[in-house]
Amino acid sequence: MNGSAPAVYIVDDDPAVRESLVLLMETEGLLARSFPSARDFLAAGPENWRGCVVTDVRMGEMSGMDLLAQVKQTAPHLPVVMITAYGDVPLAVEAMKLGASDFLEKPYAEREFIAAVRGALNEAANAEARTGVRLEMERKFQxxxxxxxxxxxxxxxxxxxxxxxxxxxxxxxxxxxxxxxxxxxxxxxxxxxxxxxxxxxxxxxxxxxxxxxxxxxxxx
Structure with missing residues (x-):
């Protein structure tokens, strides 16, 4: 994945979840790639990728919250959608404070997931546009x-x-x-x-x- 086209990066330690979400994204006409852990995602070098990240909050050695913090440092242009357990409101609030684009509670409907992902992709596209405007204005200013x-x-x-x-x-x-x-x-x-x-x-x-x-x- 060279980052030339926006994609949905799904990070979850449950293979069944990864497979189903990738299929759902492809059904929606979106590019998708999955990773079994936060470390695998970060090791792949997402710094120049375009799109958004979807991750479960609770995973193995590196949690979704830890991943969110890392993404905000190394690839802040990538919006992150967090998936939390039902009723885990404090964790959802903490995720939003850390800069998550959105969060979903399990169990969630497919339409809710799709809406959250498309919202994150739009957020990323708008950020790219703003960056382009800023760089062009800086060039003119010089x-x-x-x-x-x-x-x-x-x-x-x-x-x-x-x-x-x-x-x-x-x-x-x-x-x-x-x-x-x-x-x-x-x-x-x-x-x-x-x-x-x-x-x-x-x-x-x-x-x-x-x-x-x-x-x-x-x-x-």
Missing amino acids: TLSASERRVLGGLLEGKLNKTAAYEMGVSLRTVEALRASVMTKLGADSLSDLVRATMRAGLDRIISSAAAETGPFPPP
């Missing part, structure tokens, strides 16, 4: 000059162009030109688009730091 970054920082702080010009010791026309360049390079049609994109990409702290720079205004 094309900005030091002066453009300072102007961008001022925009995010709500400063008027004339205020930014005064603080930076440059003309209003220079700030306006830099602002237009920032909008073009970052592909933003409006200030609200610009704010939204930078916040989603997590660039606001970097930009704020650039805006706080002092000293001579750098060349464009």
